[in-house]
Amino acid sequence: MMSISGFAYRIGAVSDPRGMSAKAARRALRTAAVPLIAAAIALGASPAIAQDREQVKVAFAHTLPNVEGKRLVAVTVTYPPGAKSLAHHHAASAFIYAYVLSGAIRSQVGDEPAKIYHAGESFYEMPGSHHRVSENASDKESASLLAVFVVDSKDEPLTTPDKAPGSQ
Structure with a gap:
């Protein structure tokens, strides 16, 4: 892989939430969302930064x-x-x-x-x-x-x- 700038982020497979309690499913979704939000911020999702x-x-x-x-x-x-x-x-x-x-x-x-x-x-x-x-x-x-x-x-x-x- 060639990199000029930036970084790559690999997201692993998320288990099928069937059979989980609603609370456990919400916790799993929140846990998966944190790295995505952090990556968006780091990659300049803010229009002021991107410009x-x-x-x-x-x-x-x-x-x-x-x-x-x-x-x-x-x-x-x-x-x-x-x-x-x-x-x-x-x-x-x-x-x-x-x-x-x-x-x-x-x-x-x-x-x-x-x-x-x-x-x-x-x-x-x-x-x-x-x-x-x-x-x-x-x-x-x-x-x-x-x-x-x-x-x-x-x-x-x-x-x-x-x-x-x-x-x-």
Whole structure:
């Protein structure tokens, strides 16, 4: 399984409540509902939270048959107005080519100054780069980009957010 961000949650089979007392059946349903509610909150079910974060979707992922040990992974990143990504690093082996599909993206890689890229423009990140800023440059329009990774086949995860100062 490839993970860009987020997490998976497995819910086990729920027993058939027939034969249970009504009280036991209600308790079983409440117990099953708690992880679902927690997952919804963690995944940003709140509209206020969802609006300030990017949405990442894998477009394709394929092993490169003529480059042993490498794969090509493409993801679309969509930013609602004013949204941004956390500062992050990508897999150590990843070379990334980014093409702005719509809107305008503000990006800062390493110690270079931040730059705004508009639809039709592109930039790249060298392996080991620190992506300090990646955000929608507009507070009014959505923006999106296509990021294409050339990465070692076993290098996971593709993106690791920076740790907050003071966290372990």
